[in-house]
Amino acid sequence: MFEIVSEPIDPRQVEAAVAHDGAGAVLTFAGTTRDSFEGRRVVGLAYEAFAEMAVPEMRAIADQAAARWPGVRLAMVHRIGEVPVGEASVVICVSAPHRGAAYDASRFAIDALKERVPVWKKERYEDGAAWKENAEFAGEEP
């Protein structure tokens, strides 16, 4: 399951996409929206995505994880549009034969998502707004 959605994400549905009888671990990571950034109060935030590219990029990350950690299955769902503070903007579920690979693959997947899946976030504050920049992003300055 690799999706960009505009509704709240149900983590149980994402888990169901990776769970199977051969798995010894199912690990769910939820990235949730915060109410502040560097001391400024966030009054609202919204995500947008280049969905036609974001979905294949998520799939490619899952393929890389499966190649690196045998037996790992991965599902990723990112929400776009307005996301109320405290709700999940992204859910990543990993199943693996053993817990070690599940933790490693989950960390790899969220780091890779922040680096290359085309999704953007605009936060609104009481006195302005800003597009957030992931530290993982490595663009060129042409």
Add this chain to the structure above:
Amino acid sequence: MSEPHDPCEPHDARGASGGAAEPAAALVVTVRWFAVLRERRGADEEQVQVAPGTTAAALYRQLLPPGPQGALPVMFAVDRCYVPGDTVLEDGVEVVFVPPLGGG
């Protein structure tokens, strides 16, 4: 388990048909804008004529000339695959200048 396949492998056969004469006429590419760059450009999508040999990075500088603080760093995507900035654009491709990401 599905075979990992990467539709973005470099040097794929996409656009490699023909190979005869260099087209002399201007090419047309589709540029789609997202996030902060959509706001700066004031457009979601546009068709742009480019000279043969134009690179993705050159088109970025042309459409959004760097301000006093320089250009916003971007990644380049052609037909939904990341490519280096020095990639030469072909007729009919879709180009996206990917500004700093904020997903997660």
